[in-house]
Amino acid sequence: MDFGLSPEQRDRCDSIFDEVRARWGQRLECADDPDTTRAAFREAGQLGLTGLCLPRDVGGGGLGALDTSLCLQALGRGCADTGLAFAVAAHLLACAVPVRDFVSEKARGELLARLASGEFIAANAMTEDGAGSDVSAMRTVARRSGSGFVLDGEKSWASNAPVADVVVTYAVSDPDAGYLGVSAFALPSDLPGVSLGPPLLKMGLTGCLAGRVHFEACPVPEEYLLGEEGQGSAIFQHSMVWERACLFAIYLGMMERQLQQVVEHASRRRQFGRRIGEFQGVSHKIAGMRQRLESAQLLLYRACWLMDEGRDHVAAVALSKIAVSEAAVANSTDAVQIFGGRGYLVGGAEDQLRDSVPSTLFSGTTEIQRELIAKDLGL
Known part of the structure; x- marks a missing residue:
């Protein structure tokens, strides 16, 4: 059992992170503007993000579930606008994946290459x-x-x-x-x-x-x-497995970025003549943030590995989806608390909390995931 990334995986993720941070290291101005979204999708296409797991013959990356997730994690870590990262991941996993696997030959030529390049948004x-x-x-x-x-x-x-x-x-x-x-x-x-x-x-x-x-x-x-x-119900479930397993990697990236920000703040901010990171009430909260992040990351990597291996993965995907979404909400709540009043201001940690809350709802609610886990246990 090897928990390390290969040099190729590290280089690919580092390159995506550097490119994404250079473009979207700050939240987008007018992020709710359609023209801004279309321009961002074209840039994401140039970076290969809109076609990570699509076939190489249509301009995609040809990646499996684990490598796709690693790339999306790098996107989430480098992109300050989690909404944009979510838009790209939803386009790829909930839409382009079922097109990849089930579209007719006639429509494949019309749709798939444009979805891979970001020319088409799905x-x-x-x-x-x-x-x-x-x-x-x-x-x-x-x-x-x-x-x-x-x-x-x-x-x-x-x-x-x-x-x-x-x-x-x-x-x-x-x-x-x-x-x-x-x-x-x-x-x-x-x-x-x-x-x-x-x-x-x-x-x-x-x-x-x-x-x-x-x-x-x-x-x-x-x-x-x-x-x-x-076949629609089966196709939808197929696409949801990819979305539940891989999309939540953007939240792993967000939590990595968030943890770094919290540690830097706790190392600089002083109260009562001491760095606040020296107070157990703060340092233990940050340690808990790391624990939730790394636990969720292991579950997500395992779920994607099982998918790539063609092994039973339904319960593993449900477990990882719950772990990542609940960690994102809990860590973001802690981040607001650690930043204090600054965290409550727009542009502070509050945006990470708002972006995290819906993660327990989409791609199948937490309650639906627990039903899948219970069914896997024979209940």
């Missing part, structure tokens, strides 16, 4: 007003029409939706078939009948624009169907 449109974790309550429908489909319905929350060129979405194609009655699509957002809503106002992750997606009598040619008709 949005994952699954969540509906009445169907969050309860996917069986989905109301968006896809009915056969000629050689294609017609989509009707509305998705309430899709990351990258306001700037999306491609929408990966799911709809009920056979209401009587249950799990096997959902189909998946990757369709251009400029098709007739597709409407992308304005950015939603959110607590955090403001660098990732999210919005509603409305389908009204939207004709979808057959080539934009992912996999076979009725």
